[in-house]
Every structure is written in C-alpha cells, then in structure tokens.
Amino acid sequence: MGQRLIYLDNNATTPTDPRAVEAMLPYFYENPGNAASRNHPAGWVAEGAVDTAREQIAALINVDPREIIFTSGATESDNLAIKGVFEMYARKGNHIITVKTEHKAVLDACKRVEKMGGEVTYLDVDSKGLIDLAELEAAITDKTILVSVMWANNETGVIQPMKAIGEICARRGVLFMSDATQAVGKIPVDPKETGVHLLAFTSHKMYGPKGVGALFVNRKNPRVKVTSQMDGGGHERGMRSGTLNVPGIVGFGKAAEIAKAEMAEDAARTKRLRDKLETALVGMLEEAYINGSVEHRMPHVTNISFKHVEGEGLMMTFNQNIALSSGSACTSASLEPSYVLVALGLGDDLAHSSLRFSLGRFTTEEDIDATIKQVAEGVNHMRELSPIWEMYKEGIDIDAIEWSEH
Ligand SMILES: *Cc1c(COP(=O)(O)O)cnc(C)c1O
DSSP states (O other): OOOOOEEOBTTTOOOOOHHHHHHHGGGTTTSOOOTTOTTSHHHHHHHHHHHHHHHHHHHHTTOOGGGEEEESSHHHHHHHHHHHHHHHTTTTOOEEEEETTSOHHHHHHHHHHHHTTOEEEEEOOOTTSOOOHHHHHHHOOTTEEEEEOOSBOTTTOBBOOHHHHHHHHHHHTOEEEEEOTTTTTTSOOOHHHHTOSEEEEEGGGTTSOSSOEEEEEOOSSSOOOOOOSSOSSOTTTTTSOSOOOHHHHHHHHHHHHHHHHHHHHHHHHHHHHHHHHHHHHHHHSTTEEEOSOSSSBOTTEEEEEETTSOHHHHHHHHTTTEEOEESEEEOSSSEEEOHHHHHTTOOHHHHHTEEEEEOOTTOOHHHHHHHHHHHHHHHHHHHHTOHHHHHHHTTOOGGGOOOOOO
C-alpha cells in the first residue's frame, strides 16, 4: 500500500494553493491577452488582471502597487536589485555589504559584482545566526552603496534584526535591500516601516505558482532606481523587459490575498506543530541540537542536528515517505556541509547530521505524529549500527581521537 508523502520541505517550495490555481485558469485559454497589448479588449483584460494582482501583492507588504516589479522569481529579483543598484549608483560608490548566510542568488550576484570591479564585505554571523550591528556599522564606508541582508534564513528560519539594520542604513545614507523570500506571506513584512528600499520575494514559497516573483523598489524618499538587466520592450517601468506571465501573476496575486487574510492563523498552527515536533525529537533523542536562534525564528521551521547520525543516511531510512532537506549540499565533486550551518560555527560533522523540517499550510497533525515516530526510529536505528555512537556511549571522547589519514 502506498503511503501519502509527508511534505516538510516548504522552504524549498510550497504546493500551489488550489484557490490560486482556480484564479489562474481563465488566463490560459479564455483570456489569452498580452498585458502590453493596449489596443484591444484581450489586452485590457490581461492588464486589468495584472493590475489586480499588483494591488494584492502591494497590499500584503503595505506598499504602493507602482513599487512592484514583476520578475521570474526571487533569483532574478536578487540579481536585478544587486547588479541593478551596482550599475545605477556607480558614481556614488562600488561597495556592497552582505552576509555569509545569504542565499546563493545574493552571494553569487555579489561575486559577479566583484568581477565587475565592485567590493563586497561578507559579514559573519554568531552561533545563533544573527549579524552584529556594530560590525555592520563599522563596515560602512563612503563608498558603500548597498546593504543586503535577508529577512529570514531559508535553512534555519532565523530572522535578522531588520528594523535596527534599517535605522543604521538610513542614518548612514545607504540603500537597504532584503531577500525576504522566506518571510513574505508568512510573517508581517513591511519594508517601508522597516527602512527597506528593495525587497525580493517569490510566489512559489507562499503557495503561488513557480516561475514568478517580484521586486519592491521604493519610489519616494528616496526614489530608488535600478539598471535593468534585461533589454527589450521596457516593461515594468523600464526595469524589467519581457512579456508578463499573466496566469502566474494572477496566481501570485491570489496567493498574496490569501496570505494576508490567513497569515496569523497559519503561523499559529504551524508554530504549534513545529514546537510539538521539535520538543518530541529533542526530548526523546540524546544529543539532538536545534540550530540557530530559537527566539528570532520563523514559526514553521526547525533545523536539528542529531549528533553522530549522517543526515543524508537518516533520510534514506524514510526517504519514500517524508520530504525534507539535510544540512548537506550536493556539489559536483562531493557532499559539502551547508555553508549556512558552518557560518554558525557548526563543525562539518554536526552540519552533515542536520535535518531541516519546514512545515506549511497543508501540514497536518498526523504528518507530525508520523514524522516524530519515523525520525526517532531512524536516528535510533542508525546509532545502533554506528561504531562511533558505541564509542561515545562507552565514554570515549570522539572529538579527541586523532584519526589516521589514508
Ligand atoms: C527560494 C529562495 C530564493 C530563490 O527563489 P526562486 O523564485 O526559486 O528563484 C532566493 N532566496 C531565498 C531566501 C530563497 O529561499
């Protein structure tokens, strides 16, 4: 008998809410228009649908609809913000400040900026995953044009002190950008109140369809501009050319409307289930550690290391039933420990022994009960087979052993 897949990988992507799918359907066949076709009703219908979605998305983050630029996703939004600011403000300076635990879309865009002659400072985080505000302030120079700090981390759920960072940026006159992909739609995000000038986010992490995202660009005080990275028809106020993905945008808008209405309820429910899962696993299993701040954290995420148990191997014990992520990243050459967990100070072994559980709107109590059972069984099973665990139980200090290299 096939078991239902338990989906606890909502930070990788969320299922599309059926209500968003429903809203999209009329924009494939019945309403085929291009939102840029201004000379016939089909175009007007598409444009109207895009306008509605823009309003729904703007309302979710409390900004003017004219400040929303549609893109293909958060990767593109991050690239547009970072490279676009770097090019637009080249006369003012060439220095960008970001953080070691950012998403690759930000880090790799910054690497590109370095290749183009820019200078980038990568701030450290403490063992909780939080940046040091004094360090940030000290890193700002008269050449600094942008500070880019993610709102919430995708691996740990840790939330940075956004308002305090916004105050520093305002005082020092530098633009503040945030990859808020993991926060928008799940906790209140208000860029204006927080002093954020550019905000990147994506539909498919908030129960909308994949392949559509947005960049908020502040219009007034200051009026922020980014150099477009795509040449073409000059759509989206000249900042992002390309025919708009009308059905995708409609679904994104609907997802934003639902998120605004149900955010508090969703957060409370996932937090209760997350806490249940976490308390049970940390309570039942020896040597289980929660990674990152438990105080400044998203309500639906927990990242736990099970010492002396290799996460990828642990996942194999229930791979057919539970979808989640480990603290190991597959690179072309090998299995690398997560750079985010390493930045928190975890050794390679503890990073490799971590699992990320990211709950969502459709996670049920039964999912969590089954997960607790299967993960606990898996950890115990792997430890029973492990000579390292046996040595640990016999009181041998594993970390003090000098393994011979071959
Ligand atoms: C998923 C994710 C992205 C990339 O978003 P896409 O829409 O898939 O391009 C960027 N940043 C963070 C923090 C993410 O979690």
